Amino acid sequence: MTITQAVPPGALTRLGRRFTLSAQTLDSPVTPNPVFREWFAEQRRTNRYEVRRIPFRDLVGWRFADSTGNLVHDSGRFFSVEGLQVRAEWEGHAASWSQPIINQPEIGILGIVVKEFDGVLHCLMQAKMEPGNLETVQLSPTVQATRSNYTGVHKGARVNYIEYFAPPRTASRVLFDSLQSEQGSWFLRKRNRNMVVEALGPVPAHEDFVWLTLGQIHQLLRESNVVNMDARTVLSLIPSYADEGPPLHSMEHLLNRLTEIKAHRELVQTSMPLAAVQNWRRTEDAIAHDSGHHFTVIAASVAAANREVTRWTQPLLAPAEQGLSAFLVRRIGGVPHLLAHARSEAGVLDVAELGPTVQCQPGRALTLPPTRRPRYLDLVLRAAPGTLLYDTVQSEEGGRFHHAGNRYVLMEVGGEFPVDVPGDFLWVTVGQLSALLRHSNYLNIEARTLLSGLRAAWARGGAYAR
Numbered sequence: 001m002t003i004t005q006a007v008p009p010g011a012l013t014r015l016g017r018r019f020t021l022s023a024q025t026l027d028s029p030v031t032p033n034p035v036f037r038e039w040f041a042e043q044r045r046t047n048r049y050e051v052r053r054i055p056f057r058d059l060v061g062w063r064f065a066d067s068t069g070n071l072v073h074d075s076g077r078f079f080s081v082e083g084l085q086v087r088a089e090w091e092g093h094a095a096s097w098s099q100p101i102i103n104q105p106e107i108g109i110l111g112i113v114v115k116e117f118d119g120v121l122h123c124l125m126q127a128k129m130e131p132g133n134l135e136t137v138q139l140s141p142t143v144q145a146t147r148s149n150y151t152g153v154h155k156g157a158r159v160n161y162i163e164y165f166a167p168p169r170t171a172s173r174v175l176f177d178s179l180q181s182e183q184g185s186w187f188l189r190k191r192n193r194n195m196v197v198e199a200l201g202p203v204p205a206h207e208d209f210v211w212l213t214l215g216q217i218h219q220l221l222r223e224s225n226v227v228n229m230d231a232r233t234v235l236s237l238i239p240s241y242a243d244e245g246p247p248l249h250s251m252e253h254l255l256n257r258l259t260e261i262k263a264h265r266e267l268v269q270t271s272m273p274l275a276a277v278q279n280w281r282r283t284e285d286a287i288a289h290d291s292g293h294h295f296t297v298i299a300a301s302v303a304a305a306n307r308e309v310t311r312w313t314q315p316l317l318a319p320a321e322q323g324l325s326a327f328l329v330r331r332i333g334g335v336p337h338l339l340a341h342a343r344s345e346a347g348v349l350d351v352a353e354l355g356p357t358v359q360c361q362p363g364r365a366l367t368l369p370p371t372r373r374p375r376y377l378d379l380v381l382r383a384a385p386g387t388l389l390y391d392t393v394q395s396e397e398g399g400r401f402h403h404a405g406n407r408y409v410l411m412e413v414g415g416e417f418p419v420d421v422p423g424d425f426l427w428v429t430v431g432q433l434s435a436l437l438r439h440s441n442y443l444n445i446e447a448r449t450l451l452s453g454l455r456a457a458w459a460r461g462g463a464y465a466r
Contacts, residue, residue, distance in 0.1 A: 069275025130398025
């Protein structure tokens with residue numbers, strides 16, 4: 001099945017028509033595809049970088065606090081690695097554990113500048129090196145900056161194009177703007193401001209930035225490790241502007257179900273000293289779980305030619321294995337629906353968010369008894385190639401995680417798959433997910449990546465040409 005979305009001319013707002021046209025435009029005279037490929041290959045070839053693992057004692061500006069063992073920066077800014085005690089209970093299941101977690105309370109900006117060229121909206125994308133990226137240099141948003149970065153705490157160069165996002169914004173107007181979460185298993189209540197703004201006048205050129213249409217970016221999203229996590233989450237804010245037909249459940253029903261889940265679940269998060277977390281051991285160069293699963297905290301020395309600061313050291317979180325995030329997709333009444341799972345993760349801000357049908361580290365999950373494995377995991381792992389609408393490996397946040405890759409999958413299931421599902425799963429349409437993204441803390445970062453991936457699948461199926 002190829003998922004397509006009919007776009008009736010009368011159904012679109014003017015903004016919708018503009019973004020749909022950009023999604024339909026698969027090449028552009030502003031940056032022709034061959035020119036982009038040459039530019040991007042040159043960025044990866046010439047932007048020199050070095051990422052080297054080091055012992056904790058060689059970190060500069062970082063230390064383990066005497067009283068807690070927390071790994072902190074001397075400035076008191078950026079982020080810290082702390083301990084977290086978690087107690088969770090729902091539907092008769094109870095769990096309690098402690099773990100290291102990244103605490104980065106400040107809200108950064110992830111933003112894309114768009115501008116019309118010859119009547120077609122283009123996105124200003126940056127070739128950005130992140131120390132933990134797979135392939136290191138990836139396409140990022142126009143601005144990808146923590147508050148410490150763009151306010152100058154790092155004492156580095158000014159963040160390019162920040163004036164389009166920070167007040168007073170005299171050169172741009174805001175099109176989309178919301179606070180969105182990041183990895184709940186690794187971050188404590190972390191959120192960033194996701195923005196799309198339109199430039200109101202000429203935009204100065206920069207050799208590390210390039211203009212691409214949505215259609216060009218959608219094609220790149222079908223490739224592994226080209227478009228970074230921060231770009232994917234911002235792109236997910238741009239709706240698909242389609243008349244998709246009646247959903248199985250109303251938005252009121254979905255919001256009620258999610259509220260009910262949050263009210264009935266117990267998720268208690270208690271900060272604790274990093275030195276006191278159980279079943280984790282610290283050596284001279286790692287903090288790791290006794291089982292070898294989950295993740296490891298390491299230290300790295302980084303040198304990069306095209307960053308605001310060109311040389312630094314920092315901690316990174318390194319997952320034990322490649323993750324898996326997958327949405328099951330089924331037509332219900334002729335309308336494509338995705339099976340979302342209300343997930344509670346260690347550091348989530350508001351008890352639960354809607355995530356993919358399956359989200360786990362599959363190697364570890366397969367060591368669990370069958371009754372404790374993620375539901376539908378075996379179905380996804382056994383998927384026939386013809387059922388996969390989207391299947392790529394994408395890097396997660398390269399500024400905090402080292403070689404954190406997830407396999408992202410959209411898997412078609414047929415009419416034999418039941419519409420009735422367990423209570424913490426919900427059938428939702430793409431339009432409903434897009435509507436939820438106007439607000440905070442409804443969709444997790446993995447679901448947002450898959451939403452961007454679904455639009456890439458539509459581009460491949462010709463949906464935007466309709």
